[in-house]
Every structure is written in structure tokens, then in C-alpha cells.
Amino acid sequence: xxxxxxxxxxxxxxxxxxxxxxxxxxxxxxxxxxxxxxxxxxxxxxxxxxxxxxxxxxxxxxxxxxxxxxxxxxxxxxxxxxxxxxxxxxxxxxxxxxxxxxxxxxxxxxxxxxxxxxxxxxxxxxxxxxxxxxxxxxxxxxxxxxxxxxxxxxxxxxxxxxxxxxxxxxxxxxxxxxxxxxxxxxxxxxxxxxxxxxxxxxxxxxxxxxxxxxxxxxxxxxxxxxxxxxxxxxxxxxxxxxxxxxxxxxxxxxxxxxxxxxxxxxxxxxxxxxxxxxxxxxxxxxxxxxxxxxxxxxxxxxxxxxxxxxxxxxxxxxxxxxxxxxxxxxxxxxxxxxxxxxxxxxxxxxxxxxxxxxxxxxxxxxxxxxxxxxxxxxxxxx
Amino acid sequence: xxxxxxxxxxxxxxxxxxxxxxxxxxxxxxxxxxxxxxxxxxxxxxxxxxxxxxxxxxxxxxxxxxxxxxxxxxxxxxxxxxxxxxxxxxxxxxxxxxxxxxxxxxxxxxxxxxxxxxxxxxxxxxxxxxxxxxxxxxxxxxxxxxxxxxxxxxxxxxxxxxxxxxxxxxxxxxxxxxxxxxxxxxxxxxxxxxxxxxxxxxxxxxxxxxxxxxxxxxxxxxxxxxxxxxxxxxxxxxxxxxxxxxxxxxxxxxxxxxxxxxxxxxxxxxxxxxxxxxxxxxxxxxxxxxxxxxxxxxxxxxxxxxxxxxxxxxxxxxxxxxxxxxxxxxxxxxxxxxxxxxx
Amino acid sequence: xxxxxxxxxxxxxxxxxxxxxxxxxxxxxxxxxxxxxxxxxxxxxxxxxxxxxxxxxxxxxxxxxxxxxxxxxxxxxxxxxxxxxxxxxxxxxxxxxxxxxxxxxxxxxxxxxxxxxxxxxxxxxxxxxxxxxxxxxxxxxxxxxxxxxxxxxxxxxxxxxxxxxxxxxxxxxxxxxxxxxxxxxxxxxxxxxxxxxxxxxxxxxxxxxxxxxxxxxxxxxxxxxxxxxxxxxxxxxxxxxxxxxxxxxxxxxxxxxxxxxxxxxxxxxxxxx
Numbered sequence: 001x002x003x004x005x006x007x008x009x010x011x012x013x014x015x016x017x018x019x020x021x022x023x024x025x026x027x028x029x030x031x032x033x034x035x036x037x038x039x040x041x042x043x044x045x046x047x048x049x050x051x052x053x054x055x056x057x058x059x060x061x062x063x064x065x066x067x068x069x070x071x072x073x074x075x076x077x078x079x080x081x082x083x084x085x086x087x088x089x090x091x092x093x094x095x096x097x098x099x100x101x102x103x104x105x106x107x108x109x110x111x112x113x114x115x116x117x118x119x120x121x122x123x124x125x126x127x128x129x130x131x132x133x134x135x136x137x138x139x140x141x142x143x144x145x146x147x148x149x150x151x152x153x154x155x156x157x158x159x160x161x162x163x164x165x166x167x168x169x170x171x172x173x174x175x176x177x178x179x180x181x182x183x184x185x186x187x188x189x190x191x192x193x194x195x196x197x198x199x200x201x202x203x204x205x206x207x208x209x210x211x212x213x214x215x216x217x218x219x220x221x222x223x224x225x226x227x228x229x230x231x232x233x234x235x236x237x238x239x240x241x242x243x244x245x246x247x248x249x250x251x252x253x254x255x256x257x258x259x260x261x262x263x264x265x266x267x268x269x270x271x272x273x274x275x276x277x278x279x280x281x282x283x284x285x286x287x288x289x290x291x292x293x294x295x296x297x298x299x300x301x302x303x304x305x306x307x308x309x310x311x312x313x314x315x316x317x318x319x320x321x322x323x324x325x326x327x328x329x330x331x332x333x334x335x336x337x338x339x340x341x342x343x344x345x346x347x348x349x350x351x352x353x354x355x356x357x358x359x360x361x362x363x364x365x366x367x368x369x370x371x372x373x374x375x376x377x378x379x380x381x382x
Numbered sequence: 383x384x385x386x387x388x389x390x391x392x393x394x395x396x397x398x399x400x401x402x403x404x405x406x407x408x409x410x411x412x413x414x415x416x417x418x419x420x421x422x423x424x425x426x427x428x429x430x431x432x433x434x435x436x437x438x439x440x441x442x443x444x445x446x447x448x449x450x451x452x453x454x455x456x457x458x459x460x461x462x463x464x465x466x467x468x469x470x471x472x473x474x475x476x477x478x479x480x481x482x483x484x485x486x487x488x489x490x491x492x493x494x495x496x497x498x499x500x501x502x503x504x505x506x507x508x509x510x511x512x513x514x515x516x517x518x519x520x521x522x523x524x525x526x527x528x529x530x531x532x533x534x535x536x537x538x539x540x541x542x543x544x545x546x547x548x549x550x551x552x553x554x555x556x557x558x559x560x561x562x563x564x565x566x567x568x569x570x571x572x573x574x575x576x577x578x579x580x581x582x583x584x585x586x587x588x589x590x591x592x593x594x595x596x597x598x599x600x601x602x603x604x605x606x607x608x609x610x611x612x613x614x615x616x617x618x619x620x621x622x623x624x625x626x627x628x629x630x631x632x633x634x635x636x637x638x639x640x641x642x643x644x645x646x647x648x649x650x651x652x653x654x655x656x657x658x659x660x661x662x663x664x665x666x667x668x669x670x671x672x673x674x675x676x677x678x679x680x681x682x683x684x685x686x687x688x689x690x691x692x693x694x695x696x697x698x699x700x701x702x703x704x705x706x707x708x709x710x711x712x713x714x715x716x717x718x719x720x721x722x723x724x725x
Numbered sequence: 726x727x728x729x730x731x732x733x734x735x736x737x738x739x740x741x742x743x744x745x746x747x748x749x750x751x752x753x754x755x756x757x758x759x760x761x762x763x764x765x766x767x768x769x770x771x772x773x774x775x776x777x778x779x780x781x782x783x784x785x786x787x788x789x790x791x792x793x794x795x796x797x798x799x800x801x802x803x804x805x806x807x808x809x810x811x812x813x814x815x816x817x818x819x820x821x822x823x824x825x826x827x828x829x830x831x832x833x834x835x836x837x838x839x840x841x842x843x844x845x846x847x848x849x850x851x852x853x854x855x856x857x858x859x860x861x862x863x864x865x866x867x868x869x870x871x872x873x874x875x876x877x878x879x880x881x882x883x884x885x886x887x888x889x890x891x892x893x894x895x896x897x898x899x900x901x902x903x904x905x906x907x908x909x910x911x912x913x914x915x916x917x918x919x920x921x922x923x924x925x926x927x928x929x930x931x932x933x934x935x936x937x938x939x940x941x942x943x944x945x946x947x948x949x950x951x952x953x954x955x956x957x958x959x960x961x962x963x964x965x966x967x968x969x970x971x972x973x974x975x976x977x978x979x980x981x982x983x984x985x986x987x988x989x990x991x992x993x994x995x996x997x998x
Binding site: 070071072091092093094095097098099101102103105106107108109118119122123150152153166167170 | 883885886888889890891892893894895896897903904907908987990993
């Protein structure tokens with residue numbers, strides 16, 4: 001295909017394009033069960049072809065939100081629009097949306113083929129077409145050898161693929177996945193994540209996935225919505241979520257992070273100077289926050305962005321914490337150091353083991369310097 | 383990361399068109415549409431919709447009405463008749479409500495039947511004796527059932543299912559026949575006496591048949607599965623390593639039984655006791671066939687009052703009081719189950 | 726870990742099961758006794774069985790009992806299944822507490838009271854007692870047993886299987902017949918079997934609610950038993966026990982076979998992954 005390199009590298013970001021119409025729109029959606037508010041006034045746009053993750057701890061309302069999209073729950077307030085048409089009052093069996101259940105919910109008394117054909121039969125599709133479409137999708141998920149088996153004759157991974165095939169065969173406008181990989185072991189999960197991404201890209205169907213596994217969300221998603229107590233805290237791409245979290249909650253939920261407290265000392269051109277007693281040094285950071293002098297701020301530092309060294313750097317006036325090695329975790333590819341600062345704060349840092357033997361390895365009770373570039377620290381407000 | 387640097391368009395996907403997306407919702411609906419062309423079906427469905435009944439409503443109404451009609455209503459009738467007077471008539475009781483001059487309804491509440499139950503010692507002794515017999519036989523059933531259930535959980539794993547089947551199997555065979563089988567064993571010239579006399583253990587035949595003893599044996603035998611099953615269920619859940627831990631900490635086996643095993647199985651013990659006590663209290667067949675004329679049990683009294691004396695109001699009153707007595711253990715049992723469910 | 730059974734376990738099992746089975750075994754044994762005296766062994770004979778098949782009264786009663794059991798267990802299964810579904814799937818509806826009370830009460834109600842109350846009602850509406858009234862009485866208490874069996878099966882049933890069917894375009898009513906019913910079918914069948922044996926077995930309620938011409942087998946047996954032990958009754962009992970035992974054994978062997986097959990399949994599936 002004759003596409004220039006420039007264009008090929010252009011990112012696919014419909015959410016940044018004001019011309020693009022959202023595929024699914026949630027407008028002020030709330031769901032209350034008696035006194036308990038499971039979903040609290042959520043507004044959200046999801047675009048066609050997205051692989052969208054709802055990420056959060058259990059009980060944050062992500063599954064309830066998914067069930068409202070599927071039609072199993074009706075919003076107490078607000079609207080859900082699919083391609084511009086209101087879905088309220090439309091029962092699940094009339095929605096052009098399919099769901100892959102956490103338990104897979106395969107029909108135990110039907111073979112793999114009949115499980116997959118079930119949805120098509122409900123639509124009164126001629127049997128020749130059903131057979132053909134079932135065959136296609138069975139091939140897509142590589143279950144050809146197992147078509148005649150019953151669910152209990154399949155392994156966990158195979159069941160997962162039957163559940164996927166059953167939901168995909170109807171060519172839904174949107175596929176909802178509730179913790180789709182939760183029941184698989186770690187190795188199989190990693191492999192299946194990539195399979196899911198390939199299938200999604202091949203079919204171009206909008207996927208909305210619910211997960212509590214941040215690694216999974218980071219791997220598969222175009223965008224992630226981080227949820228907490230029924231609200232959406234941040235919606236962004238995986239890179240943005242990791243590198244530019246908008247709150248301490250998000251920074252802490254995604255990946256490892258050290259958070260130190262400080263006060264704005266000086267607001268400069270494009271940068272902030274922060275005095276931090278906890279870190280024992282003054283911190284320079286990129287200006288990303290409207291905070292007046294004297295305001296309390298928090299600086300989030302990712303462990304891998306800190307450089308650990310036994311020698312003092314040239315400039316110790318800023319971005320340099322000093323402490324004592326408290327604990328070491330050797331993981332092979334990395335070593336994790338827990339460094340106790342003089343303020344008592346414990347800082348975690350990771351160092352890649354580039355060589356097989358280090359001449360003078362850092363060990364317990366060594367006094368070490370932790371440095372980082374002004375780019376690396378994330379300044380967060382309340 | 384799924385960085386969608388796409389150099390091609392999103393592949394064309396043929397979505398379901400709006401017709402099939404709306405979905406012809408199944409053949410039942412189709413059938414319904416066709417049947418609507420027939421006037422009688424239309425009238426019926428119209429009548430149903432007008433009265434606000436849906437398919438769900440009909441589904442609820444059918445078993446509901448059945449139970450109201452054949453369970454609750456009969457019971458209310460018993461309650462009503464228990465307040466009326468015995469009469470030599472057909473049916474043999476007086477009416478509770480009477481039209482006076484076609485204007486007033488006269489209600490004649492007659493408490494005599496209940497009064498009689500408390501005054502005539504035949505009745506209150508029958509109640510007390512029922513409680514006594516049910517209580518003693520429940521305890522004896524526990525004594526027989528506990529070792530059996532315990533032995534079953536100690537047996538090798540692959541035997542257990544078969545042993546469980548063996549406990550349940552008699553429950554499926556006729557109750558009457560199981561009680562009947564004991565007559566041949568317990569009577570004076572029965573098999574037990576024959577065996578003991580021949581062995582020289584006794585020189586006079588034991589009199590067991592037609593005594594309370596025979597009733598105890600009958601109840602233990604008939605209700606043993608009810609005792610063993612909950613006991614087995616609670617004992618089987620127990621982790622073997624608990625006893626090993628107790629032994630490791632210096633506890634001797636018998637002490638370990640009373641301090642570890644028994645307290646853990648207490649739920650099964652209580653459940654089993656309720657399951658035996660409640661039906662034993664109102665039992666009729668066992669005291670009638672195995673017990674003697676001196677064995678007073680309220681189920682037997684009710685039967686005799688009804689079939690022999692034909693005093694319907696009095697037997698109704700007997701039934702009402704029996705139910706009131708039963709409410710106590712039943713409510714206690716339910717409370718315990720709820721507590722167990724909550725835990 | 727190869728502990729033998731302790732003497733205690735052994736004796737508990739042997740004594741317990743002897744107690745459970747000896748009376749029945751003796752009963753069966755003496756049905757083949759030549760002698761009229763039940764306690765004296767007079768040699769092997771099947772003459773009591775032959776006599777049985779010439780006893781028209783007993784055969785009639787058996788036929789009535791089978792008819793009652795078949796009709797009542799079928800209707801009871803229908804109503805009981807509906808009730809079980811209502812209690813687990815319908816959430817709150819008006820009068821739910823009363824309904825679940827009416828489902829559980831007959832299970833603990835003494836038979837004499839159930840029988841008495843139904844009889845008094847049939848008299849009150851002056852309904853002639855007979856086949857129909859016994860059948861209605863049996864339906865009423867059997868349906869509660871079925872409801873409990875079905876309800877406990879539905880309670881352990883993964884609700885998302887039904888949701889999946891609806892998600893795939895299947896309306897609720899159809900979902901019940903296409904998905905729910907096939908899965909709970911074993912519970913429904915065992916509910917039917919339970920109703921059938923309960924009806925076959927019932928003496929007390931039938932005695933109250935039956936009328937002339939609809940004497941059931943247990944009533945016939947009862948009236949003869951009161952006159953004493955006879956080899957003929959032993960023979961009837963043996964046939965009944967034999968039928969039930971065969972039925973239960975066959976059912977359990979089938980279910981164990983399918984269980985074994987399922988386990989084998991599962992091992993196979995995890996092995997090849």
C-alpha cells in the first residue's frame with residue numbers, strides 16, 4: 001500500500017478528532033441499588049473500533065456499568081446511546097451488543113458448535129448461513145478440532161475461546177468482556193491478550209473490557225477509564241495514564257510509585273521548584289499544574305525513573321535524595337532496592353542488571369544517592 | 383501496548399442490519415401473533431391483559447392458587463370447625479355462622495372443645511406423652527446415628543458414596559412396610575425372642591411388642607436416615623488435619639473427639655434432632671402398629687377421635703393445638719438455619 | 726497414610742447397617758416361606774406370590790395406587806417446578822412470604838393434620854371423595870417437595886448462563902425452555918420420582934381423603950397388617966421393595982457412570998490443552 005511513512009506513523013486517535021462521532025455515548029449515567037450508588041453520574045464517549053478498558057478495584061462499579069451497556073440493568077438516571085439511538089428500555093435480547101461472561105456461561109448441554117450457533121438461531125438466519133458463519137468463527141479462534149465437544153470436555157483456555165466465538169459470531173456492534181481472562185493462568189493469559197487484540201483488529205468491532213488487572217488493561221487497550229467508587233477518575237491512553245496520571249489514586253493504582261510530599265517554593269518559566277522535607281531535598285519538576293507558591297503538592301516518582309548510585313552526583317542541590325539501603329530484592333533482570341531516607345520515608349527504586357557480575361554491588365546499609373531528571377517527577381495536587 | 387498506528391482503514395465489517403438487530407424475538411412470539419388471528423385466543427388474551435395479568439402473573443398465580451385452595455383454605459376450615467359443636471348430623475358439626483332472619487350473621491364461637499383438651503387428662507396426657515416419646519426416641523436415634531455417620535466419614539473415600547446410598551435407600555422404600563417388618567421381629571413369638579430363647583440368653587420371651595419400647599425402635603428405625611444425613615454432611619466437612627493437630631499438641635483421641643469433632647458437628651446434631659423430633663411428634667403409623675393400647679400419642683388420638691368417635695370438631699381442635707406445639711421446634715429450627723446461612 | 730479401619734469404625738458400620746437392613750432382609754426371606762407361620766421356616770416356596778396374583782382386591786388396590794401416583798406426581802412436578810422457579814428467579818412479588826410459607830409448611834405438617842384438613846374441606850364443598858380427591862391431596866404435598874428440590878438446584882445454577890442466552894437474542898420465556906429446563910432436568914426428574922414414591926407410600930392422607938372404590942395399596946396392606954403378620958403381605962412388600970431398590974440402583978449406576986465419564990473427559994481436556 002502506498003502510504004508515506006509520515007502518514008503511517010500518524011496515530012489513530014478518534015477521541016481527539018472533533019469530527020468523529022462517538023459510537024457509544026453515556027450521558028450522566030447513574031445506577032443505585034437501594035441506598036448504595038454503584039455508578040455515579042458517568043459520562044463517557046467510546047469510539048468505533050476502540051478497545052476500551054474499565055479498570056478499577058472490585059466494587060468500583062465497572063461491572064455494573066458493563067451490565068447496563070448489555071441491558072441487564074437499567075440506569076437509574078441518564079442515557080446510554082448506541083450509534084445515536086437511546087437504548088433505555090431495550091431488553092438485552094433486542095440489543096445489537098453481545099457479552100462475554102466472566103464465568104463464560106457456556107450452555108453445558110450443548111456442543112461447542114451449538115453453543116456458537118445459538119445466537120444466530122435466535123435471529124432466524126437460514127441454517128446454511130449459520131453453518132458457514134459458525135465454521136468461520138471456529139476457525140478464527142482455532143477450535144476446529146473441538147467443535148463437537150461439550151463444554152465440560154474442554155480446558156479453561158478452550159472454554160474461553162468458545163465464549164468469545166459465541167459472542168463474536170453475531171457480529172455485534174459492540175462486544176462487552178467481563179474479566180475475560182480472569183480464570184486463566186498467568187502464562188496463558190499473556191498469550192490470550194495478544195490473541196484478543198489480533199481478533200479485535202481483524203474484525204474492527206468495538207471492545208469494552210472490564211478488568212481489575214492493570215497490566216492487562218495496559219496491554220490491550222486503546223484507552224483506559226480508571227474507576228473508583230462509581231466514578232471515573234481518568235480516561236486516557238495507557239501511556240498517558242502511566243506517565244501523566246491526574247491523581248495520586250491513578251498514579252498508585254497503575255504500576256509502582258513513590259509519592260513524596262512538598263510545597264511549591266517558586267514558580268518559574270516552565271518549571272516548578274518544590275521544597276520537600278520528606279525527600280530531604282529541593283525538587284525541580286516540569287510545570288504541569290496551576291499551583292501558587294506555598295501550595296501543598298505531591299511528587300510521584302516511578303521506581304525505574306530513579307537512578308541509584310553510591311557516588312554523589314555533581315549537582316546535589318536538587319532532585320537528589322540520600323538514604324540507606326534497607327532491603328534488596330533480586331529478580332534476575334532487575335534488582336529492587338528499598339531505600340530509607342533520613343526523613344524515615346521509604347523509597348523504592350529498580351535497577352536493570354546490565355552485566356552478570358557487578359564489581360562493587362550495592363548492598364545493605366550502603367549510603368546511596370537517588371537522582372532523577374526534572375521530566376521524570378509528576379507533580380500532583382490535592 | 384495496543385498502539386493503533388493503522389495504515390489501513392478499519393476492515394469493513396458487515397454489521398447486522400436493523401431488521402435482524404431488532405431481532406424477531408423467538409418462535410413463541412411468532413406463534414402468539416398468528417394465534418391472535420383467532421377470535422377466542424384474542425378474547426382470552428385481551429381479558430388477561432385487561433385484568434393486568436402477564437405471562438409472569440399467570441405463572442405465579444397457578445401454584446399460588448393451588449396452595450391457597452388446597453392447603454390454606456382446608457386449614458382455615460379446620461380452625462373454623464374446631465370452634466363448632468358436635469352434632470348428630472351430616473356433616474357432624476354445627477355451623478359457626480348463622481343467618482338470623484336473613485339480616486344478621488350470628489357467630490357462635492364455641493370454646494368447649496379446647497376446654498375439654500385441657501380438662502380431660504386423656505388429651506393432655508396424650509400431648510405430653512407424644513413429646514416424651516418423640517424426645518426420647520430422638521435422643522436414641524442420635525446415639526445410633528452418630529457412630530454410623532462417624533464410621534461413614536472414616537471409611538475409605540471410594541466407599542463413601544456407596545455407604546451414603548445405602549443409608550438413603552431404605553428411605554425410598556415404603557414406610558409402612560419398614561414398620562411392618564418389625565412386627566415379625568418384636569412380637570412375642572417373633573424372631574428376636576426365638577433367637578434369644580434358642581441361644582439361652584433368656585428363658586421367658588421378652589414383651590416388647592405393643593409397648594413404648596417398640597415405638598422407640600420403630601421411630602429410630604424409620605427416621606435414622608434423617609439423623610445420619612445432616613450428621614454425615616457436617617462431619618465430612620471436617621478437616622482431618624484438625625485431629626492431627628490436636629494429637630500433635632498432646633490431646634488424646636477420646637478427648638480430641640469431645641473437644642474437636644463433636645463441637646464441629648454440633649450443627650449436624652441439632653439439625654438431625656429437629657428432623658427426627660418434628661415428624662415423630664405427630665406420628666400415627668408407628669404407635670398404631672407397634673405401640674399398645676397404653677401408648678398414648680396425639681396422632682393416634684386424633685385418628686381415633688375422627689374415625690371411631692366421629693367427633694370432627696374435637697379432632698379439629700386436637701389438630702390445631704398439635705400445630706401450635708409444633709410451631710416451637712419449627713421456628714427454632716428455621717432460626718438456626720438462618721443463623722447458619724448467615725455465618 | 727494407609728491406615729486400616731479402626732475396630733470402632735468397623736463395628737459402627739456393621740451394627741448400623743445391620744440394623745437398617747436386617748428387618749427388610751428377614752421380611753424378604755419369609756415371603757418365600759412354605760409355612761403359614763411367619764417365624765417357622767417350612768422350606769422354600771413361591772406359593773404366596775401365586776396367591777397374591779389371584780387376590781383381585783389387592784391387585785385393584787395396586788392399580789389404583791399406581792394411577793394416583795402417576796397422575797399426582799406428574800401434576801406435582803409441573804406445579805412444583807413452577808414454584809421453584811418463582812422462588813429463585815422472580816425476585817420479590819406480592820405475597821412471596823405467604824407463598825414460601827405455604828411451600829415449606831406441608832413438609833413439616835403431620836400427615837394426620839394434612840389429611841384431616843383436606844377431608845374437611847372436601848366435605849365442606851360437598852365433593853364426593855374418591856380417586857380425584859386422593860390425587861389432589863397427593864399433588865398438594867408432593868409439589869412442595871418438588872419445589873424444594875428444584876429450588877435448591879436453581880440456587881446453585883450460574884445465573885449468567887441464562888443472561889448469556891438473553892444476550893444472544895433469546896427472550897426470557899424461550900430461555901427457560903431452551904436453557905434452564907434442560908440443565909435442571911435431573912432435579913425435575915428426581916422430584917418426579919420422589920413424588921411418585923411418596924404417593925405410592927402414603928397411608929394416612931389417603932385414608933382421610935379417599936372414598937369408596939379408590940382404596941389404595943397401603944390402605945389395603947394396613948388393614949391386613951392390623952390383623953397380624955401374613956406371608957402374603959411379606960410377598961407384596963418384597964415386590965414393592967424390589968421395585969424401588971432396582972429403580973434407585975439403576976438410577977444411581979447411570980448417574981455414577983455419567984459422572985465417571987465427565988471426570989474422564991475433564992482430565993482429557995486439561996491434559997491436552
